[in-house]
Amino acid sequence: MLLQLSISGISQGAIYALIALSMTVLYRATTIVNFGHGDFVMGGAFAVYVVVIIFGVPFIPASVAAIGIMFVLGIAVSRGFIDPIKAGPHIGFAMMSISLGYVLRGSARTLWGREVLPMPRVFDIEPVFIGDLVITGDAMIICATVAVLLVIFFLIFYRTTLGTIVQAVFQSERGATLIGINVRSFHETMWGVGLAMGAIGGILIAPISLLHPDLGASFLIRGFAAMTLGGFGSLWGAVVGGLLLGLAEQYLGAYVSTALIDITAYLVIIAVLVIRPAGLFGRVVTVRM
């Protein structure tokens, strides 16, 4: 029972980890927390749905197309909506991103109405039985994909020139500008990367959950809870926080009450902020007001 719960917790948590990581990348790169992130994750899943169902494209190319769409959308958001208000107060970015998220959520609801969309089955992999333990094909695919992505991400981040540039801008925008890095286009690219990574999370979760516009809000809260738990702004923290959150949801749901699954993320945020605001791996950060 405990092991079975842990498996579903980890496969859920892997997706939360991916979402939290994509929010963290964006936050570290631009000092903006994207309050519309959940809706962009949902948007990625919807894009796949549209391409698969309406244009009849197979799942894998459709996913690649959706990730590309979200990458371009990220650049467009940075150029069209974030850049023009750079001079204003920092609070404006949060207002802008939450409003853009609502625009996306509203568009999805306007187009699809109140229906809940089932995603077609993608991979029919036989579940693996180990004793009483059942590991579903979906859980294996999710965990494998996220693991591969994380390895690629951290390899790029710590082992390539590109990663060094990213780290340089993370440390000091001004210093990076001085040594000839184009910070503006860096920000645009990171918006694209953040949204594309989030979209992968949405695409992975789509086949095992029903699609509806309100998923956006729950993704945002869960991504934020994972970030808070791991330590705000810590890349590894986001991953660990996501996995722990997935486990906590399953355990609380099974041993206490299923109604608690929906509010575990809220409880985690509140508990962390009250007990240890820096999270597990965080350092105390001062934000630019």
Next chain:
Amino acid sequence: MSATNTPSLPTKPRWRRVYYLVPVVALGVPFIANEYLQFMANLMLVYVLVTIGFNIVIGNLGQLAFANTAFFGIGAYTTAILMVYAGVPYVIAIVAAAIAGGLAGFLASVAALRGIRLYYLAIITLAFGELMRWVYLHGDRVTMGSDGLLMPQPSFFGIPLDSETPKFYVFLLVTTLVVKATSNLMRSRVGRAIVAIRENEASTASLGIHTARYIVLAFVWSGAVVGIAGAMFAALTERVFPESFGLTEVIVQFGMVLVGGTGSIVGSVIGAITLTALPEYFRQFPGMAELFFGAIIVFVLLFLPKGLVSLLARISPRFNERYYLD
């Protein structure tokens, strides 16, 4: 704050009195409105208070806290629960709603005082609102869950509020009093301290102003004002549903503050009156309210950062107010 905004000089007090005409003119609304328009006018009064309360935290104090929907719901449910289960008269229920809203505001301010600011505050207050909605849904023994809690007919000092017109006059009285009180408070030493905290908390503290006290006060006042709005909303709709206080409501209220003008009382009134009718109209098109309010906030942030009220100031500098969020 720019150099032209010297906070210690009095504004032109005589000119400001033209605003007293607004409630006087509003007295005539029931003579020209039919039942449905009258309902909309009542709803506008409710949203004037909602927006005024929200604007204190967002505009004057400059904190991104989305607990407003929670305050609104707490006010409405406090009123309904007291009237249904304890048979409390409506007048006392309004006071209780203000107290409950103020307590919720105090809770939110505790978060802000613990150093939970900006992003954390935004998320934790969003979570607070959703948590409250979860409580309304799962506390169905008291709140009747998603069926909604049916209110008994309210009466105000012996006047039965059985149709839209008597409700309008009562709401107009309450709204006018609360708006005037808020306006006085925000132009007083307290209001100036709150705006000073927004501009620079450390330097405000260095002037010997007890910043924590004023942060608590701003949140409590905001919660109480919105709690009163909740009590009016309960009497207006006669049945209180958890769905009235969901995430769509967050963006609607947020939109009213930004479209009207952050940090401006006149702006709050303009924002609430312009935008109240839209969510009602959009109810037949799912998603339109979110899409429209999201888009209009994006538009305002890009092209009209001081809101509709700044257009008034373009007509005549006399309309200028001093406590915008720049």
